[in-house]
Structure formats: C-alpha cells, structure tokens
Amino acid sequence: MSTARRTVSVIAPCRNEQGHIVDFCRALTAQHLPEGMALEVLIADGRSDDGTRELLDDWCRRDDRFVRVDNPGRIVSTGLNRCLAQARGEVIVRMDIHTRYASDYIAQCLAALQRSGADNVGGPWVAQPATPEGWPAAIAAAFQSRWVAGGARSRDRAYEGEVDTVYLGCWPRASFQRYGGFDEQLVRNQDDEHNLRIRAAGGKVWQSGRIRSVYQSRSTPGQLARQWRQYGYWKPFVMRKHGQAASWRHLAPGVFVGLQGLLLLASTVSDHALAGFLTLTLLYLLAVLATALLVAREAGWRLLPRLPVVIGLYHLAYGAGSLQGWADVLRGREPDPAFGRLTR
Template sequence: MAGGAGTPQLVSVIAPCRNERAHIEAFCASAARQQLPPGWQMEVLIADGASDDGTRELLQRQCEQDARFRWLDNPGRIVSSGLNRCIAAAQGAVIARLDIHSEYAPDYLAQCIAVLQQTGADNVGGPWRAQGHTPMQRAVAAAFQSPWVAGGARSRDLGYEGEVDTVYLGCWPRATFAHFGCFDEQLVRNQDDEHNLRLRRAGGRVWQSPLIRSTYYPRARLGQVFRQYQQYGYWKPFVIARHGQAAALRHLVPAAFVLALMAGAGLALAWSPGPLAALLLAYSLLLALAIAGMRGVGPGVATRAVAVIAAYHLGYGWGSLRGWWDWWRHRAPQSRWGALTR
C-alpha cells in the first residue's frame, strides 16, 4: 500500500444508497469526522440508486460543501451494482465500504488501515454491533446480537479477533478486487458473503478486529425485519449452489424449522396435534433461553424481542425454502425478493 515519495495515501470510502433522506446527512457527518493516519487522505463515493425522496438533492449539497464527497449514478438500484460503480471510480490504495445506517468511531478507517498493514489480509472489518433508539429497535438489536439468532457467527462476536468466513462491511487493498473480482450483480442480497467466499476459496484471508468499531441501527418495525430476513434466506441458496459450498448448519436450521412446522400442522389436521405441540413447546424453551441471555434489557424490550426472534427464524426459513424451490426448478432469482425493506 506504499505510495510514491511525497504522495499522500488515499482511502476510498464507498457506500450505495437509495431513498435515504432521513439518514444520509448523519452518515455524511460520521464519515467526515474520520481521523486518518498521518499522510493519508480520504474520498467518499456514494452511489445513488435513482432516489426519489430528496436524497439526491442532499447528496449534491454535501458534495458542494465538501470536496472529498462525490456521488455517482447507480442505475441498477441494488447494493452490488452500487458497490461496483464506486470501486470502478475509486482512486484509493485502500477501499472501505461504509453503510448508511451505521455510525463509525472516529478512528474507524485508521484502524482498518492498521489492521490491513499488520495482518496482510485481503479484507478486514470489525464486529457487527447493533443498537436501537426506540423500544422495538432495541429489541431488534438485542435479538441481532443473540447467539440463538446469529447461530455462532463470528461477525456478531464483539470481542473476537482472527480469521473469519465473512465480516461486516469490509476494507480491502485495491489489489483484492483485481485478484478476486468485484461483487456479483446477480445477487440482490448476500453479495458480501459470496464475495468473501470467493476470496477465501481462491486462497485469500478475511480478518476481524474488535478495534474496528461501528454501530449499526437495524430496522425499527417487525414487518421490515421479517421481509429483510426473508430476503437473506432467499438469496443464500443461490450463493451456496453457485460455489458448490456445503451450507453451514446455521443456514439450514431455520428452513428445517419451517418445514417441521408445516409437517406438524399437517399431522395436526390429519392425525394428532401432539407433534406440533411438542415442537412449539421446544421452540418456546429456546425463546426463553434467548431472552434470559439478554443483558440490560427491560421487560418491554424482552417481550418485543420474542416476536423479533420468531420473525428472524420464520422469515429466513421461509425465504430459504423459496430460494431452494426456485433453484431446483432452474428459475432465475425473482426480483421481488430484492425490494427495499426499510
């Protein structure tokens, strides 16, 4: 990542967005506060997917006020095409993805650069830490961090440092994209998982460091969470099938649970409600364990978290079944599974 003598290093921040009027100014302020290492400069590239809620006008104003910011058109309107548009226009030796719905520690980019230099990894990032403002959003964040929802994913482990299979957002040496390619624009969701999988299968390394700190603000309504996880579940089979990758157990359990519920309901109608009742009892115990493991959560948030966890599991499970069904029938991924969930 070394540059020529007297030439400041440049880190390119990339961020796709669409219809983010309520959040884009706070994001730009968070990005503008980044404190870079000596000799480094920053550019911020924001790919707008044809926003029609006033986001674009706010972006234009930000770019006029701060020459470090540029906005680009993203006619594809999805995350993967927006990321690729930014990567093509980026000039930095390091490229770091940021999300519009997260806030970043002032040294976020500095820590990304340091970890890249220390580890020689092809992609680095921090843990996926969620918080909320409203009671429902706090319940979504609490469920998000629960191991009963994350399934043991290292990206939700706030203290873990080391190699991981995928990482929140990501920061790459520019050469990573030359060696391993950019994001798959056929994927509306899970494009980051697929890119990290492709990177690791080709011998690359993904590294997580708790020193890279950010805070993610999740969806604030239960219906949005359900639709979001339906989409995650739907797109996962296409990633698995494309690479012939054996799915991790945490990717299969929600679909197995939904299948079991459907089978139990069928048995209840045709024979006995016993199997369905036993399954629901076992799931109620799991929910109780998940809630008991949440620290610093009041009764109101805990009650909401029960519904949120169920929305995670049922949404992801049903979405996975629909994704496998379309894949088995050799159907292309359906565009309706990529609609905005905020």
C-alpha cells in the same frame, strides 16, 4: 522529501436517504486518518427521487473529496461495482449510510489489514435501536445475541481473528483484482458471497473488535420480518453458485421451518407426525423462552415480553425466505423481483 500521499477510497451505496445522507457525509469528514493518507469518497446513488441526489450534489460541490456515482441498477451490488470502477485508492473501505462510525474507524481498518495480512477486514456487527424502549430495543437486543444468530462471531464485539464474513469490509485493491467484484445478481447477501469466494480461493477474512461502528436496526416486527425473509431468500442463490453454504447456521432455519411444514401436512393422516410436530414446536418454544431470558438478563427485563416474538421472527422469517429461495433455485427460476425491494 516526498510529499506524495496514499489514497483510501470509501464506497457507499444509497437510495432515497434524504434524512441521512448529509449526516453520513459530515461523519466522514470527521474521520482521523493516519498521517500521509488522503480520503476519497464515492457514493453510488440509485436514482433517488426524494431529494437525496440534490443534497449529495451540493455536498460534492463544496468538498471535492466526495463524488456522486450514478447507479442505474438501484441495488447495492451494482452501486458498489460502479464505485469500484472509479476508485483510485490502494485500499477500499465499504460504508453504509445508516451506520455510525467511531472517528478512527478507517484508521483501525487500515491497521487491521496490516496486522492480519487478510484479504478483507471488518468489525463486529453491532445493532443500535432507533429508540431505547419498545420494539426497536427488543429487536436490537436480540440481534446482538450469539444465541439468536446461531453462534455467529459477527455479534462478538471483542473478537479478533478469522471469520467466515464481516460487517461491511475493507480490502486491499489487490483483493478485487484477485477475487473480482460483487455479484450483481444478488440483491442481498452480496457481502457473504464475496467473502465466501475469498475463503474458497484460500484467502483470509478477519474481524477486529477495534473497528467500531453501530448499525441502526429495524424498528417494527413487520420491518424485521421483511428484512430477514429477504436475507433468507437470497442465501440459496449464493449456495447454488458455490455449491456450499458459508456456515451450517445458514441452513438451520430453513430446515426447521421445512420440517415443521412437512410434519404439519403429514399430521392430517398420521398421529405420529402430529406428535412430532407438537414436540418440535414445544422444544423450539422452550429454546426461544430460554434465549429471551438470557437476552433480557443482559439488555433489561423490560424487554422480556417482546423478546420471544422478535427471536421467533428472526428465525422463522429467515427460514420461510430460505424455502422460497430454494423453491426458485430448484425450479431454475430467476430471483423474484419482490425480494429486491427495500425493507426500511
């Protein structure tokens, strides 16, 4: 009888994660893999200087399933590609240091691949606050709302079916041979771009609610604004590459912020422009308030005072970032290095 085992490779980028790296490694050792599957873990460290490398090296010495991969590029896309170059598995699972996973996370990824025949599978993007009260709780609650996210399926914990993108991802090795690796010009949105590339070539991206994980969302309004401004900034570079948006919802915040800016500028010489600016502002505030009431009804009324601020930040920071991105794209400029910095 053959005793050969198949390998699944986990790839994960990290930089300066001293407080999280050991817990992440420990959680991976608790994964329940299907019979006959072996685990390989490649963690790309972006030249950490806070002790992460030393902790990771110590773990790798004690468990030879773990390998530290050097990532001189220091960004997610270069780290993922470095891991892909060394991965031996027939299936590749991307994981994130700040996310917590169900013990059958990898097993459910493998099952979804087999069930769907997709080129990439993943679970819903579920936010968990650092603390159950205050700003962290409001940020996480708003994040989970499909109304805030423009109807994105990624917030639906139960959805099973095709989507435009998924959180993290799990690919047959053949997907990378067919569609290539991650775009190293992108500091953010490299996941969305890769999924858009798959779908543009006729491939399938699949989400399954059985793939369970929770992501630790940002904890302050400032962190949230910086994060979503970055997401917005990098989206035009993805659109320039493919000549299309992955979804209309990626365009809406930038269009709204841009239109309001034009109306405000024109209001200095036109009463009609001022009326338009005030009308759109009022309609948006009413929409934000209605959304805040819907979110608070599900997540708790104690969050209501903070929710309008949080919802506005999600949209306006993303929209402002998009406009900055489009300004650089249309002028043919290279991406601004300031948008490559970590936002935690």
